[in-house]
Amino acid sequence: MVKRYPRNSFGIADPDRDGYITEEEWNHFRNRGVGEFGITGISLKDRRILWRYKRGMPYVPSPVLYQGVVFSVRTGGIITAIDLQSGQVLKEGRSMDAMGEYFASPVGADGKIYLANADGKVSVLKSGSEWEVIGVNDIGPPTMLRYS
Numbered sequence: 001m002v003k004r005y006p007r008n009s010f011g012i013a014d015p016d017r018d019g020y021i022t023e024e025e026w027n028h029f030r031n032r033g034v035g036e037f038g039i040t041g042i043s044l045k046d047r048r049i050l051w052r053y054k055r056g057m058p059y060v061p062s063p064v065l066y067q068g069v070v071f072s073v074r075t076g077g078i079i080t081a082i083d084l085q086s087g088q089v090l091k092e093g094r095s096m097d098a099m100g101e102y103f104a105s106p107v108g109a110d111g112k113i114y115l116a117n118a119d120g121k122v123s124v125l126k127s128g129s130e131w132e133v134i135g136v137n138d139i140g141p142p143t144m145l146r147y148s
Contacts, residue, residue: 039063039070041087051087056080058102066108067127073102073115077123081131090130095123097136118142 013029014021021029038054058074063082065071069090070082077095082088098121107114112134113125120142124135 039072039082041084050085053080053082053087053089056092060103062105064106064108064113066106066113067111069127069129069131071106071108071113071125071127071131073106075101077102077115077117079115079123079125079131081129083129093131095125095133095136097121097133098123 013025015025015028038052038057040052041050042048043050056074056078058072061073063070063072065084068084070084072080072082073095074080077099078092079095080092081090083090095115098115098117098119100117100119100121102115102117104116108127111127113127113131115123115125116139117123120139122137122139123133124137125131126134
């Protein structure tokens with residue numbers, strides 16, 4: 001007997017769109033997430049992997065490439081800067097006045113990196129391999145969308 005799960009339980013794991021997820025469909029869906037995660041540098045010329053960074057990855061925010069440096073932020077306001085060419089960590093530190101949860105991806109502009117946390121605090125970094133926090137602004141209500 002094939003076990004079926006309730007309608008609308010994990011719609012993206014229901015490839016035949018019959019409203020049910022069989023054990024086989026669930027196992028296939030679950031196994032898609034198995035693999036090597038991290039930030040990966042890939043050569044556009046020959047598509048080979050140049051480097052991979054796997055330590056302390058953010059759960060939701062995507063990294064941003066700005067001025068030859070890859071910036072990522074994760075829960076706790078932990079910021080990592082990685083050299084685009086070598087994959088070496090240039091600097092890792094924390095925005096001490098904005099240590100909450102991060103869901104928004106970093107943004108780079110005007111020589112700065114902007115990081116918004118879920119509490120409404122926006123850290124502004126001086127961009128570069130030796131980045132530094134130059135300010136934290138509290139913009140008020142939580143900075144996240146909620147869907148009903």
